[in-house]
Amino acid sequence: MNHETILLEYIKQELLRGRKSDLKVEDDLLSNGIIDSLGILQLVAFIEERFHIQVPDEDVVFENFQSVKVLSDYLAKF
Amino acid sequence: MIRRLLWLNGFAVLGAVLNHATGWGFTAMYWWTDRYTAVAVPHFARVGDAAYYTLRAIEQFIMFSIPAFLFVSGFFVAFAAGRQRQIGWSVIGNRIKNLVIPYIIWSVAIFVLWALQDGLRPWHAYARSLLFGRAAAPYYYVPLLTQFFLCSPLLFVPLARKWWKLLLLGAGAVQLTVHLAQYPLILGWNVAAAQWVARLSPGWFMPQTIFWFAFGVVAGFHLPLFKEWLARWRWVLLGGTAVFWLLAFVEWELLFRASGAQWLSPRVTLLDALYAGCFILAYMAFEKVPIPYARQWGELGTKSFGVYLIHAPAQEMVARGVYHLAPALLPYQLFFLPLLVITGLAVPLLLMAVVNRTALRPYYQYVFG
Numbered sequence: 001m002n003h004e005t006i007l008l009e010y011i012k013q014e015l016l017r018g019r020k021s022d023l024k025v026e027d028d029l030l031s032n033g034i035i036d037s038l039g040i041l042q043l044v045a046f047i048e049e050r051f052h053i054q055v056p057d058e059d060v061v062f063e064n065f066q067s068v069k070v071l072s073d074y075l076a077k078f
Numbered sequence: 079m080i081r082r083l084l085w086l087n088g089f090a091v092l093g094a095v096l097n098h099a100t101g102w103g104f105t106a107m108y109w110w111t112d113r114y115t116a117v118a119v120p121h122f123a124r125v126g127d128a129a130y131y132t133l134r135a136i137e138q139f140i141m142f143s144i145p146a147f148l149f150v151s152g153f154f155v156a157f158a159a160g161r162q163r164q165i166g167w168s169v170i171g172n173r174i175k176n177l178v179i180p181y182i183i184w185s186v187a188i189f190v191l192w193a194l195q196d197g198l199r200p201w202h203a204y205a206r207s208l209l210f211g212r213a214a215a216p217y218y219y220v221p222l223l224t225q226f227f228l229c230s231p232l233l234f235v236p237l238a239r240k241w242w243k244l245l246l247l248g249a250g251a252v253q254l255t256v257h258l259a260q261y262p263l264i265l266g267w268n269v270a271a272a273q274w275v276a277r278l279s280p281g282w283f284m285p286q287t288i289f290w291f292a293f294g295v296v297a298g299f300h301l302p303l304f305k306e307w308l309a310r311w312r313w314v315l316l317g318g319t320a321v322f323w324l325l326a327f328v329e330w331e332l333l334f335r336a337s338g339a340q341w342l343s344p345r346v347t348l349l350d351a352l353y354a355g356c357f358i359l360a361y362m363a364f365e366k367v368p369i370p371y372a373r374q375w376g377e378l379g380t381k382s383f384g385v386y387l388i389h390a391p392a393q394e395m396v397a398r399g400v401y402h403l404a405p406a407l408l409p410y411q412l413f414f415l416p417l418l419v420i421t422g423l424a425v426p427l428l429l430m431a432v433v434n435r436t437a438l439r440p441y442y443q444y445v446f447g
Contacts (some may be wrong), residue, residue: 033172
Protein backbone atom coordinates (compact mmCIF):
# COMPACT_ATOMS: atom_id res chain seq x y z
CA MET A 1 0.00 0.00 0.00
CA ASN A 2 1.22 3.51 -0.73
CA HIS A 3 1.39 6.39 1.74
CA GLU A 4 -1.90 7.89 0.53
CA THR A 5 -3.93 4.75 1.10
CA ILE A 6 -2.39 4.03 4.50
CA LEU A 7 -2.84 7.62 5.71
CA LEU A 8 -6.40 7.81 4.41
CA GLU A 9 -7.29 4.57 6.18
CA TYR A 10 -5.61 5.67 9.42
CA ILE A 11 -7.40 9.04 9.45
CA LYS A 12 -10.76 7.41 8.72
CA GLN A 13 -10.32 4.75 11.38
CA GLU A 14 -8.50 6.53 14.19
CA LEU A 15 -9.30 10.21 13.83
CA LEU A 16 -12.74 10.23 12.18
CA ARG A 17 -13.94 6.95 13.70
CA GLY A 18 -16.41 6.36 10.91
CA ARG A 19 -17.84 9.89 10.92
CA LYS A 20 -16.93 10.86 7.36
CA SER A 21 -16.39 7.77 5.27
CA ASP A 22 -16.16 9.73 2.00
CA LEU A 23 -12.93 11.52 2.95
CA LYS A 24 -10.90 12.30 -0.15
CA VAL A 25 -7.16 12.73 -0.48
CA GLU A 26 -7.58 16.40 -1.47
CA ASP A 27 -9.84 17.34 1.48
CA ASP A 28 -8.46 20.06 3.74
CA LEU A 29 -7.83 18.28 7.03
CA LEU A 30 -7.83 21.37 9.22
CA SER A 31 -10.50 23.58 7.70
CA ASN A 32 -12.90 20.62 7.63
CA GLY A 33 -12.24 19.87 11.29
CA ILE A 34 -10.82 16.43 10.54
CA ILE A 35 -7.72 16.90 12.66
CA ASP A 36 -7.10 19.12 15.67
CA SER A 37 -4.05 19.76 17.84
CA LEU A 38 -3.96 16.24 19.23
CA GLY A 39 -4.86 14.80 15.84
CA ILE A 40 -1.72 16.31 14.31
CA LEU A 41 0.45 14.94 17.10
CA GLN A 42 -1.23 11.54 16.67
CA LEU A 43 -0.60 11.68 12.95
CA VAL A 44 3.08 12.54 13.43
CA ALA A 45 3.45 9.65 15.88
CA PHE A 46 1.74 7.30 13.41
CA ILE A 47 3.95 8.38 10.51
CA GLU A 48 7.11 7.88 12.55
CA GLU A 49 6.02 4.42 13.72
CA ARG A 50 4.41 3.14 10.53
CA PHE A 51 6.83 4.51 7.93
CA HIS A 52 9.93 4.75 10.14
CA ILE A 53 10.33 8.35 9.09
CA GLN A 54 11.56 10.92 11.58
CA VAL A 55 9.54 14.03 10.73
CA PRO A 56 11.72 17.08 11.53
CA ASP A 57 9.97 19.44 13.95
CA GLU A 58 10.32 22.32 11.50
CA ASP A 59 8.37 20.36 8.90
CA VAL A 60 5.32 19.88 11.14
CA VAL A 61 3.50 22.82 9.58
CA PHE A 62 0.14 23.28 7.94
CA GLU A 63 1.74 23.38 4.49
CA ASN A 64 2.83 19.73 4.84
CA PHE A 65 -0.29 18.43 6.56
CA GLN A 66 -3.01 20.28 4.66
CA SER A 67 -4.44 17.13 3.06
CA VAL A 68 -3.64 13.45 2.66
CA LYS A 69 -2.34 14.19 -0.85
CA VAL A 70 -0.02 16.98 0.34
CA LEU A 71 1.20 14.86 3.24
CA SER A 72 1.89 11.88 0.97
CA ASP A 73 3.85 14.09 -1.42
CA TYR A 74 5.85 15.39 1.51
CA LEU A 75 6.57 11.87 2.80
CA ALA A 76 7.64 10.75 -0.68
CA LYS A 77 10.69 13.00 -0.30
CA PHE A 78 12.17 10.70 2.35
CA MET B 79 10.49 17.32 20.08
CA ILE B 80 6.95 17.78 18.80
CA ARG B 81 5.98 14.22 19.68
CA ARG B 82 6.77 15.08 23.28
CA LEU B 83 3.78 17.44 23.26
CA LEU B 84 1.45 14.47 23.01
CA TRP B 85 3.08 12.82 26.02
CA LEU B 86 3.00 16.17 27.83
CA ASN B 87 -0.76 16.21 27.32
CA GLY B 88 -0.88 12.74 28.88
CA PHE B 89 1.09 13.91 31.94
CA ALA B 90 -1.08 17.01 32.19
CA VAL B 91 -4.36 15.12 32.25
CA LEU B 92 -3.01 12.74 34.89
CA GLY B 93 -2.06 15.90 36.78
CA ALA B 94 -5.63 17.18 36.54
CA VAL B 95 -6.95 13.85 37.85
CA LEU B 96 -4.46 13.91 40.73
CA ASN B 97 -5.30 17.52 41.53
CA HIS B 98 -9.00 16.88 41.96
CA ALA B 99 -8.30 13.67 43.88
CA THR B 100 -6.22 15.68 46.39
CA GLY B 101 -9.10 18.15 46.67
CA TRP B 102 -11.41 15.33 47.76
CA GLY B 103 -8.64 14.06 50.05
CA PHE B 104 -8.59 17.39 51.87
CA THR B 105 -12.41 17.40 51.97
CA ALA B 106 -12.38 13.96 53.60
CA MET B 107 -9.77 15.06 56.15
CA TYR B 108 -11.34 18.37 57.22
CA TRP B 109 -14.98 18.72 56.14
CA TRP B 110 -16.14 15.13 56.49
CA THR B 111 -14.32 14.40 59.75
CA ASP B 112 -17.62 14.00 61.60
CA ARG B 113 -18.36 10.89 59.52
CA TYR B 114 -15.61 8.96 61.30
CA THR B 115 -14.89 10.94 64.51
CA ALA B 116 -17.19 12.71 66.99
CA VAL B 117 -16.11 16.28 66.19
CA ALA B 118 -17.67 19.41 64.75
CA VAL B 119 -16.71 20.20 61.15
CA PRO B 120 -14.73 21.65 59.57
CA HIS B 121 -12.06 20.12 61.77
CA PHE B 122 -8.53 21.19 60.93
CA ALA B 123 -6.57 19.20 63.53
CA ARG B 124 -4.80 17.21 60.80
CA VAL B 125 -3.35 20.26 59.05
CA GLY B 126 0.41 19.65 59.15
CA ASP B 127 0.36 15.87 59.47
CA ALA B 128 2.00 13.45 57.00
CA ALA B 129 -1.17 13.05 54.91
CA TYR B 130 -1.52 16.83 54.62
CA TYR B 131 2.05 17.27 53.37
CA THR B 132 1.72 14.35 50.96
CA LEU B 133 -1.40 15.86 49.40
CA ARG B 134 0.23 19.29 49.31
CA ALA B 135 3.35 17.87 47.60
CA ILE B 136 1.19 16.24 44.92
CA GLU B 137 -0.89 19.41 44.50
CA GLN B 138 2.32 21.41 44.07
CA PHE B 139 3.82 18.94 41.61
CA ILE B 140 0.87 19.01 39.20
CA MET B 141 0.78 22.81 38.92
CA PHE B 142 2.11 22.42 35.37
CA SER B 143 -1.10 20.77 34.06
CA ILE B 144 -3.19 23.73 32.85
CA PRO B 145 -0.14 25.67 31.60
CA ALA B 146 0.86 22.56 29.64
CA PHE B 147 -2.59 22.20 28.04
CA LEU B 148 -2.56 25.87 27.05
CA PHE B 149 1.00 25.70 25.72
CA VAL B 150 0.07 22.74 23.48
CA SER B 151 -3.08 24.54 22.29
CA GLY B 152 -1.07 27.65 21.45
CA PHE B 153 1.42 25.52 19.55
CA PHE B 154 -1.47 24.11 17.50
CA VAL B 155 -2.56 27.62 16.52
CA ALA B 156 0.91 28.30 15.10
CA PHE B 157 0.76 25.01 13.22
CA ALA B 158 -2.68 25.77 11.80
CA ALA B 159 -1.56 29.23 10.68
CA GLY B 160 1.31 27.73 8.72
CA ARG B 161 4.46 29.48 7.56
CA GLN B 162 2.83 32.23 5.53
CA ARG B 163 -0.92 32.44 5.94
CA GLN B 164 -3.31 33.56 8.68
CA ILE B 165 -5.27 30.99 10.68
CA GLY B 166 -8.68 30.50 9.08
CA TRP B 167 -11.94 31.10 10.95
CA SER B 168 -13.12 27.69 9.73
CA VAL B 169 -10.22 26.07 11.65
CA ILE B 170 -11.09 28.11 14.74
CA GLY B 171 -14.79 27.28 14.36
CA ASN B 172 -14.12 23.55 14.07
CA ARG B 173 -11.73 23.57 17.02
CA ILE B 174 -14.29 25.36 19.19
CA LYS B 175 -17.07 23.04 18.03
CA ASN B 176 -14.97 20.03 19.08
CA LEU B 177 -14.47 21.60 22.49
CA VAL B 178 -17.94 22.93 23.14
CA ILE B 179 -20.18 20.04 22.07
CA PRO B 180 -18.68 17.48 24.51
CA TYR B 181 -18.52 20.21 27.14
CA ILE B 182 -22.25 20.92 26.80
CA ILE B 183 -23.11 17.21 26.83
CA TRP B 184 -21.23 16.57 30.09
CA SER B 185 -22.40 19.82 31.68
CA VAL B 186 -26.02 18.88 30.97
CA ALA B 187 -25.37 15.41 32.43
CA ILE B 188 -24.14 17.12 35.61
CA PHE B 189 -27.18 19.44 35.63
CA VAL B 190 -29.39 16.34 35.56
CA LEU B 191 -27.52 14.99 38.62
CA TRP B 192 -28.00 18.35 40.37
CA ALA B 193 -31.74 18.25 39.58
CA LEU B 194 -32.05 14.69 40.90
CA GLN B 195 -30.30 15.70 44.10
CA ASP B 196 -31.73 19.15 44.86
CA GLY B 197 -34.50 19.75 42.31
CA LEU B 198 -34.50 22.19 39.41
CA ARG B 199 -32.66 25.50 39.57
CA PRO B 200 -33.62 28.69 37.69
CA TRP B 201 -32.63 28.64 33.99
CA HIS B 202 -30.12 31.45 34.44
CA ALA B 203 -28.20 29.34 36.97
CA TYR B 204 -27.65 26.73 34.26
CA ALA B 205 -26.83 29.40 31.68
CA ARG B 206 -24.22 30.96 34.00
CA SER B 207 -22.73 27.56 34.77
CA LEU B 208 -22.37 26.83 31.07
CA LEU B 209 -20.97 30.25 30.22
CA PHE B 210 -18.37 30.32 32.99
CA GLY B 211 -17.61 26.58 33.25
CA ARG B 212 -19.10 26.01 36.68
CA ALA B 213 -20.78 22.63 36.21
CA ALA B 214 -17.64 21.00 37.63
CA ALA B 215 -14.44 22.46 39.07
CA PRO B 216 -12.20 21.88 36.03
CA TYR B 217 -14.78 23.01 33.45
CA TYR B 218 -13.64 26.64 33.50
CA TYR B 219 -10.94 25.51 31.09
CA VAL B 220 -13.36 25.19 28.15
CA PRO B 221 -14.67 28.81 28.15
CA LEU B 222 -11.06 29.88 28.76
CA LEU B 223 -9.62 27.98 25.80
CA THR B 224 -12.54 29.08 23.60
CA GLN B 225 -11.59 32.71 24.27
CA PHE B 226 -7.97 32.04 23.40
CA PHE B 227 -8.97 30.44 20.10
CA LEU B 228 -11.37 33.28 19.28
CA CYS B 229 -8.64 35.85 19.91
CA SER B 230 -6.02 33.94 17.92
CA PRO B 231 -6.64 35.28 14.38
CA LEU B 232 -6.70 38.93 15.49
CA LEU B 233 -4.31 38.96 18.42
CA PHE B 234 -2.04 36.00 19.02
CA VAL B 235 -1.15 35.02 15.44
CA PRO B 236 -0.23 38.48 14.08
CA LEU B 237 1.71 39.41 17.21
CA ALA B 238 3.45 36.06 17.58
CA ARG B 239 4.53 36.15 13.95
CA LYS B 240 5.97 39.67 13.82
CA TRP B 241 6.26 41.10 17.34
CA TRP B 242 6.69 37.99 19.43
CA LYS B 243 8.85 39.67 22.08
CA LEU B 244 6.17 42.31 22.58
CA LEU B 245 3.52 39.60 22.87
CA LEU B 246 5.51 37.64 25.46
CA LEU B 247 6.29 40.78 27.44
CA GLY B 248 2.68 41.97 27.36
CA ALA B 249 1.20 38.57 28.21
CA GLY B 250 3.84 38.07 30.90
CA ALA B 251 3.09 41.46 32.45
CA VAL B 252 -0.66 40.77 32.53
CA GLN B 253 -0.21 37.37 34.12
CA LEU B 254 2.41 38.64 36.56
CA THR B 255 -0.05 41.30 37.75
CA VAL B 256 -2.67 38.64 38.42
CA HIS B 257 -0.19 36.47 40.36
CA LEU B 258 1.10 39.39 42.42
CA ALA B 259 -2.45 40.40 43.33
CA GLN B 260 -2.87 37.04 45.05
CA TYR B 261 -0.45 37.88 47.86
CA PRO B 262 -2.35 40.70 49.61
CA LEU B 263 -5.59 38.74 49.15
CA ILE B 264 -4.14 35.63 50.79
CA LEU B 265 -2.70 37.68 53.64
CA GLY B 266 -5.99 39.47 54.18
CA TRP B 267 -4.61 42.94 53.45
CA ASN B 268 -7.13 45.46 52.28
CA VAL B 269 -5.57 46.46 48.96
CA ALA B 270 -8.24 47.77 46.58
CA ALA B 271 -6.10 47.30 43.46
CA ALA B 272 -5.52 43.63 44.27
CA GLN B 273 -9.23 43.08 44.80
CA TRP B 274 -9.97 44.70 41.44
CA VAL B 275 -7.37 42.59 39.67
CA ALA B 276 -8.79 39.42 41.24
CA ARG B 277 -12.33 40.43 40.24
CA LEU B 278 -11.21 41.04 36.66
CA SER B 279 -9.27 37.80 36.33
CA PRO B 280 -11.38 34.78 37.27
CA GLY B 281 -10.07 31.38 36.15
CA TRP B 282 -12.32 31.26 33.07
CA PHE B 283 -11.00 34.59 31.79
CA MET B 284 -7.72 35.01 29.91
CA PRO B 285 -5.47 37.23 32.10
CA GLN B 286 -4.66 34.51 34.64
CA THR B 287 -3.15 32.15 32.06
CA ILE B 288 -2.55 34.29 28.95
CA PHE B 289 1.22 33.83 29.00
CA TRP B 290 1.05 30.03 28.56
CA PHE B 291 -1.09 30.20 25.44
CA ALA B 292 0.92 33.09 23.96
CA PHE B 293 4.15 31.23 24.68
CA GLY B 294 2.82 28.15 22.84
CA VAL B 295 1.97 30.24 19.76
CA VAL B 296 5.37 31.98 19.81
CA ALA B 297 7.25 28.68 20.29
CA GLY B 298 5.34 27.19 17.35
CA PHE B 299 6.14 30.11 15.03
CA HIS B 300 9.79 30.42 16.02
CA LEU B 301 10.66 26.78 16.59
CA PRO B 302 14.37 26.85 15.57
CA LEU B 303 14.99 29.83 17.85
CA PHE B 304 12.98 28.20 20.65
CA LYS B 305 14.92 24.92 20.38
CA GLU B 306 18.22 26.75 20.37
CA TRP B 307 17.22 28.66 23.49
CA LEU B 308 16.04 25.48 25.21
CA ALA B 309 19.30 23.69 24.44
CA ARG B 310 21.32 26.57 25.89
CA TRP B 311 19.30 26.84 29.12
CA ARG B 312 18.22 23.27 29.70
CA TRP B 313 20.24 22.65 32.87
CA VAL B 314 19.09 25.95 34.34
CA LEU B 315 15.51 25.02 33.51
CA LEU B 316 15.91 21.62 35.15
CA GLY B 317 17.40 23.19 38.26
CA GLY B 318 14.68 25.85 38.22
CA THR B 319 12.01 23.13 38.18
CA ALA B 320 13.35 21.57 41.40
CA VAL B 321 14.11 24.87 43.13
CA PHE B 322 10.79 26.55 42.26
CA TRP B 323 8.83 23.44 43.26
CA LEU B 324 10.45 23.57 46.70
CA LEU B 325 10.16 27.35 47.04
CA ALA B 326 6.51 27.34 45.95
CA PHE B 327 5.76 24.54 48.42
CA VAL B 328 7.40 26.42 51.30
CA GLU B 329 5.88 29.73 50.18
CA TRP B 330 2.36 28.32 50.41
CA GLU B 331 3.00 27.03 53.94
CA LEU B 332 4.35 30.43 55.00
CA LEU B 333 1.44 32.28 53.37
CA PHE B 334 -1.03 29.89 54.96
CA ARG B 335 0.37 30.46 58.43
CA ALA B 336 0.79 34.23 57.94
CA SER B 337 -2.81 34.55 56.74
CA GLY B 338 -4.10 33.32 60.09
CA ALA B 339 -6.80 31.39 58.24
CA GLN B 340 -7.75 27.85 59.22
CA TRP B 341 -7.79 26.86 55.58
CA LEU B 342 -6.91 28.41 52.20
CA SER B 343 -8.30 27.31 48.87
CA PRO B 344 -5.53 26.67 46.33
CA ARG B 345 -4.40 29.71 44.34
CA VAL B 346 -1.70 30.10 41.74
CA THR B 347 1.13 32.29 43.01
CA LEU B 348 4.10 33.66 41.09
CA LEU B 349 6.36 30.83 42.29
CA ASP B 350 3.79 28.27 41.15
CA ALA B 351 3.86 29.84 37.70
CA LEU B 352 7.68 29.88 37.62
CA TYR B 353 7.72 26.20 38.60
CA ALA B 354 5.16 25.34 35.89
CA GLY B 355 7.13 27.23 33.24
CA CYS B 356 10.43 25.59 34.19
CA PHE B 357 8.79 22.16 34.27
CA ILE B 358 7.34 22.45 30.75
CA LEU B 359 10.48 23.98 29.25
CA ALA B 360 12.87 21.53 30.94
CA TYR B 361 10.71 18.67 29.70
CA MET B 362 10.87 20.03 26.15
CA ALA B 363 14.58 20.85 26.42
CA PHE B 364 15.67 17.29 27.22
CA GLU B 365 14.16 15.96 24.03
CA LYS B 366 16.68 13.14 23.69
CA VAL B 367 15.82 11.67 27.09
CA PRO B 368 13.47 8.73 26.47
CA ILE B 369 10.14 8.69 28.27
CA PRO B 370 9.21 5.36 29.89
CA TYR B 371 5.86 4.04 28.64
CA ALA B 372 5.82 6.69 25.93
CA ARG B 373 3.17 4.84 23.92
CA GLN B 374 0.84 4.70 26.91
CA TRP B 375 1.41 8.38 27.71
CA GLY B 376 0.69 9.17 24.08
CA GLU B 377 -2.53 7.15 24.23
CA LEU B 378 -3.58 9.02 27.35
CA GLY B 379 -2.61 12.29 25.67
CA THR B 380 -4.93 11.64 22.72
CA LYS B 381 -7.79 11.00 25.13
CA SER B 382 -6.98 13.93 27.42
CA PHE B 383 -10.04 16.07 26.72
CA GLY B 384 -12.48 13.24 27.37
CA VAL B 385 -10.66 12.28 30.58
CA TYR B 386 -10.59 15.94 31.61
CA LEU B 387 -14.36 16.32 31.20
CA ILE B 388 -15.43 13.07 32.83
CA HIS B 389 -12.96 12.55 35.67
CA ALA B 390 -14.42 15.24 37.94
CA PRO B 391 -18.05 14.00 38.08
CA ALA B 392 -16.80 10.40 38.33
CA GLN B 393 -14.54 11.25 41.27
CA GLU B 394 -17.30 13.23 42.96
CA MET B 395 -19.72 10.31 42.76
CA VAL B 396 -17.18 7.87 44.19
CA ALA B 397 -16.08 10.29 46.94
CA ARG B 398 -19.70 10.87 47.97
CA GLY B 399 -20.34 7.14 47.73
CA VAL B 400 -17.54 6.47 50.23
CA TYR B 401 -18.91 9.27 52.43
CA HIS B 402 -22.33 7.60 52.59
CA LEU B 403 -21.47 3.90 52.40
CA ALA B 404 -18.01 3.46 53.92
CA PRO B 405 -17.13 6.61 55.93
CA ALA B 406 -14.60 4.68 58.04
CA LEU B 407 -12.32 4.69 54.98
CA LEU B 408 -12.30 8.50 54.63
CA PRO B 409 -9.34 9.25 56.93
CA TYR B 410 -7.07 6.80 55.13
CA GLN B 411 -5.56 8.76 52.26
CA LEU B 412 -3.46 5.75 51.27
CA PHE B 413 -6.75 4.16 50.26
CA PHE B 414 -8.90 7.15 49.36
CA LEU B 415 -6.48 8.96 47.01
CA PRO B 416 -5.59 5.94 44.82
CA LEU B 417 -9.29 5.06 44.66
CA LEU B 418 -10.11 8.52 43.29
CA VAL B 419 -7.18 8.55 40.87
CA ILE B 420 -8.14 5.13 39.50
CA THR B 421 -11.77 6.26 39.23
CA GLY B 422 -10.76 9.49 37.49
CA LEU B 423 -8.84 7.57 34.85
CA ALA B 424 -10.73 4.31 34.57
CA VAL B 425 -14.28 5.65 34.23
CA PRO B 426 -13.55 7.99 31.29
CA LEU B 427 -11.26 5.48 29.57
CA LEU B 428 -13.83 2.70 29.96
CA LEU B 429 -16.62 4.90 28.57
CA MET B 430 -14.42 5.85 25.61
CA ALA B 431 -13.52 2.22 24.94
CA VAL B 432 -17.20 1.21 25.03
CA VAL B 433 -18.27 3.98 22.65
CA ASN B 434 -15.31 3.24 20.37
CA ARG B 435 -16.27 -0.43 20.06
CA THR B 436 -19.99 -0.08 19.50
CA ALA B 437 -22.40 1.42 16.98
CA LEU B 438 -21.96 4.71 18.84
CA ARG B 439 -18.44 5.09 17.38
CA PRO B 440 -19.37 7.84 14.87
CA TYR B 441 -20.52 9.95 17.83
CA TYR B 442 -17.26 9.49 19.75
CA GLN B 443 -15.92 12.94 18.89
CA TYR B 444 -19.11 14.67 19.95
CA VAL B 445 -19.00 13.01 23.36
CA PHE B 446 -15.28 13.00 24.15
CA GLY B 447 -13.79 15.57 21.78
